[in-house]
Amino acid sequence: MELHMQSHHYVRRLPDWMAAAVSGLAAGALLMVVELFWSTMVAGVNPWGTTRMIAAIVMGPDVLQTSLFSVGTVAVALVIHFVLGAVLGMILAVIIAPFHFDSSAGMVLLTGAVFGLAVYLIDFYGMTRFFSWFADARGWHTLAGHLIFGMTAAIAYWKLESKDVSH
Numbered sequence: 001m002e003l004h005m006q007s008h009h010y011v012r013r014l015p016d017w018m019a020a021a022v023s024g025l026a027a028g029a030l031l032m033v034v035e036l037f038w039s040t041m042v043a044g045v046n047p048w049g050t051t052r053m054i055a056a057i058v059m060g061p062d063v064l065q066t067s068l069f070s071v072g073t074v075a076v077a078l079v080i081h082f083v084l085g086a087v088l089g090m091i092l093a094v095i096i097a098p099f100h101f102d103s104s105a106g107m108v109l110l111t112g113a114v115f116g117l118a119v120y121l122i123d124f125y126g127m128t129r130f131f132s133w134f135a136d137a138r139g140w141h142t143l144a145g146h147l148i149f150g151m152t153a154a155i156a157y158w159k160l161e162s163k164d165v166s167h
Contacts, residue, residue: 011100015093019160024089027153028081034145043141051077053133064133088119089153096157108158109151116150117143 039047046067054077056063063073092115096102101111120143128135 011098013097013100015090015097016157016161017090017093019157019162020090020093021086022089022160023153023156024085024087024092025082026156027089027149028085030152031085031145031149032081034148038141038145048073050137053131053137054080056133057131061133085149085153088115088149089157091115092150092153093157093161096154097161101154102158102161105155105158108154112151112154113147114150115154116147119150120146 035050036047039045039050048067048069051074052063052066055073057080058076059073063070092112095115096108096111102108123146124134124138124142
């Protein structure tokens with residue numbers, strides 16, 4: 001797996017926006033599945049905890065006070081999660097396209113992993129100033145999930161992007 005480090009300099013090249021959004025949505029869906037699996041099968045905690053934490057971004061911290069399933073809470077969390085996934089997929093594409101980080105599978109996966117790490121640090125250390133409840137979710141399992149998100153978004157973008165350089 002070659003990384004082709006020497007060929008990565010800025011060249012004006014726009015991302016494939018549709019591929020970027022779809023890649024972020026797919027990676028976000030995978031992250032949800034990984035999180036649900038982790039919480040129920042490995043950690044043995046309530047699977048709706050993460051859902052409530054995400055929904056609380058819009059609904060406020062009162063939604064964190066219950067552990068009951070709520071269709072409304074899940075719906076709000078899904079909208080937030082998928083919007084953020086699509087936006088993050090597009091941000092990742094803005095990084096990949098002009099620097100040709102899509103020159104090989106290895107390079108795009110490395111870029112995705114670094115991006116996933118950055119998203120984790122921003123979400124669970126930076127954004128906790130505004131949403132303090134996310135501090136409770138810090139840990140290696142959340143970091144691993146974000147690395148998986150970044151790598152999935154990157155490899156999906158690599159596979160889905162239009163290879164036509166005129167866009």
